[in-house]
Amino acid sequence: MLWVARFKELPLALRVLFLASFVNRAGMFVFPLLAVYLVRGKDLSPGEAGLLISIGSTGLLVGSLLSGPLCDLRGRRTALLSALILNAAGYLGLALLDGAPWTYAALLFVALVGMGMFSPASNTLVADLTTPEQRPFAYTISYVGNNLGMGVGPLLGGVAAAYSYHVMFAGNILAGLLCAAMITLWVPRDRRTKNPEDVNPLKKKGGSGPLGHHHVLLLVLVSFFYVVPLIGLEYALPLAVTTVLHDSAGLVGAVYTINSVVVVSLGLLMEKHMRGYGTKTLLMVAGLLWTLGLCVIVFGFSLPALLLSTVVWTLGEIIVSVVVPTYVADHVDERRVGSFMALNGFVLGLARLVVPVGLGVLWSADGYRPVFVTLLLAPLIGMAGFALLRIRPSAALKTGADPQSEAAPANTP
Numbered sequence: 110m111l112w113v114a115r116f117k118e119l120p121l122a123l124r125v126l127f128l129a130s131f132v133n134r135a136g137m138f139v140f141p142l143l144a145v146y147l148v149r150g151k152d153l154s155p156g157e158a159g160l161l162i163s164i165g166s167t168g169l170l171v172g173s174l175l176s177g178p179l180c181d182l183r184g185r186r187t188a189l190l191s192a193l194i195l196n197a198a199g200y201l202g203l204a205l206l207d208g209a210p211w212t213y214a215a216l217l218f219v220a221l222v223g224m225g226m227f228s229p230a231s232n233t234l235v236a237d238l239t240t241p242e243q244r245p246f247a248y249t250i251s252y253v254g255n256n257l258g259m260g261v262g263p264l265l266g267g268v269a270a271a272y273s274y275h276v277m278f279a280g281n282i283l284a285g286l287l288c289a290a291m292i293t294l295w296v297p298r299d300r301r302t303k304n305p306e307d308v309n310p311l312k313k314k315g316g317s318g319p320l321g322h323h324h325v326l327l328l329v330l331v332s333f334f335y336v337v338p339l340i341g342l343e344y345a346l347p348l349a350v351t352t353v354l355h356d357s358a359g360l361v362g363a364v365y366t367i368n369s370v371v372v373v374s375l376g377l378l379m380e381k382h383m384r385g386y387g388t389k390t391l392l393m394v395a396g397l398l399w400t401l402g403l404c405v406i407v408f409g410f411s412l413p414a415l416l417l418s419t420v421v422w423t424l425g426e427i428i429v430s431v432v433v434p435t436y437v438a439d440h441v442d443e444r445r446v447g448s449f450m451a452l453n454g455f456v457l458g459l460a461r462l463v464v465p466v467g468l469g470v471l472w473s474a475d476g477y478r479p480v481f482v483t484l485l486l487a488p489l490i491g492m493a494g495f496a497l498l499r500i501r502p503s504a505a506l507k508t509g510a511d512p513q514s515e516a517a518p519a520n521t522p
Contacts, residue, residue: 112377115246120238123247125295126189127254129288130231133193134258136284138266138277139200140224146203147213150274157210165217169461172225173454179226180233180447186296188230188447193289195223197282204278225458229450234296236438236446241503244435249380252430253373260369322449325440327498328388328433329453334491335429336460338399338422338484344465345472345480346415353477354412364419371423379427389500391432396492398425403485410481425488439503 116124139146147158172192179188199220206212231251239247269277346364350356383391402422405414437449468480 112246115243116250119243119247119250122296123235123238125291126231126234127250129291130227130251131254131258132284132291133227133288134255135261135265136281136287137259137262138269138281138284139203139220141263142266142270142277143217145270146274146277151207151210151213153210153213161210161214161217163462164214165221166462168218168221168223169225169458170455171218172222172227173229173451173458175222175451176226176229176233176454177448177451180230180451181444184298185230185234185237185447186292186298188226189234189292189296190289192223192226192230193285193292195226196220197223197285197289199223200278200281204275204282225454229447229454232434232438232450232453233447235434236450237443239438241439244438245380245383245431246377248431248434249376249427252427253376256369256372256376260366260373322441322445324499324501325437325449326452328436328495328500329449329456331491331494331498332429332433332453333456333460334487334494335395335399335425336457337464337487338403339426340457340460340464341468341480341484341487342422344468345477345484348472349410349415349477349481350412353410356412360412364415367416367419368423368426371420372427375424376427379424380431383428383431387500388432388436388503389495389498391428392495392500393492395425395428395432396488396495398422398428399488400485400492403481403488407478407481407485410478435503436500440501 143162144155144158147153147161148155153161172195176188176192179191199216199218199222202216203213203220206216232248235244235247235251265280266277269280350360350364386394399422402418402420402425405418405421433453434450437453438446441449468483471483472480
């Protein structure tokens with residue numbers, strides 16, 4: 110298979126990183142079942158558990174913010190190892206300590222700081238060790254592996270929790286420590302070029318500050334409107350299935366199964382067909398897929414519509430997950446790649462913090478329809494924003510490719 114040959118061409122450190130990321134995701138037993146553990150294992154009320162999880166989840170934002178400076182100052186490998194150790198330490202405390210409720214929030218905060226640090230550091234290392242031509246494929250492999258791990262993790266976690274919560278925590282911690290060992294053995298310390306322009310001439314001199322990378326900054330910020338429906342559907346779909354359609358909660362799992370199957374089965378095929386298209390073109394196609402998927406829900410609300418919608422919007426999700434980190438890696442000075450990858454992670458963490466709260470208020474006041482209409486508007490706003498941005502050509506494109514939508518004047522800062 111062609112993708113196997115391309116995978117073997119990647120540096121050994123990246124192949125180990127992708128395997129470690131899969132193991133780490135598959136070993137995330139605790140987070141999906143955390144509310145159940147706090148209510149049944151720690152005798153908290155559902156309201157108390159929800160509040161503590163919300164407070165602790167701010168660790169995802171803090172971890173994203175810390176990842177960039179740590180990557181840039183201490184190195185990518187150090188950031189990855191710190192992320193795994195913090196996550197393991199926080200969950201170890203949750204498993205063993207029996208204290209006041211605020212201690213659970215503090216320990217969860219520590220664990221989620223680690224979780225928030227890992228993905229930006231991983232994306233930064235991919236940027237370091239790939240050529241521009243390899244990056245879309247490498248980010249696709251990373252995304253597919255993470256989704257495959259997330260599909261396996263909750264299943265294994267549920268089995269472990271049914272036996273013992275201590276087994277659930279132990280599995281999560283051991284998976285993280287195994288990943289740390291793999292990274293320590295096979296991922297080298299940072300290897301950087303003395304002159305980034307020798308690797309990628311699209312990275313201009315004098316552009317190391319955030320204003321010099323304003324086109325990257327704006328692209329990452331506008332991508333927030335493509336993240337909103339993803340996080341919003343995580344909140345709204347389970348409620349819609351159980352309280353509006355009055356179907357079994359077990360059908361909620363079908364949505365996530367379809368999402369994972371589409372990512373794993375079509376991710377690499379889509380990456381192949383994405384080659385040769387400019388960043389703006391791909392982002393507009395992603396927005397169109399998100400819009401079409403949400404239109405299916407808004408105008409044909411039913412269980413079949415929800416399942417069909419998942420197939421469509423997942424294709425848009427795949428494109429964005431590859432295009433945004435690739436654009437950052439192609440256009441940001443390597444001294445600042447970690448900070449911009451962290452910003453990309455922060456956008457996701459911010460959406461996880463504010464979107465469920467906002468949609469919850471809207472649902473309580475006006476019902477489910479305004480919620481899905483709001484989610485439909487988000488990618489439309491994102492498409493408008495990307496249409497207005499001056500997006501530079503991808504490093505993997507030949508000179509002159511997609512000149513209408515991608516080219517920017519040579520003197521654009």
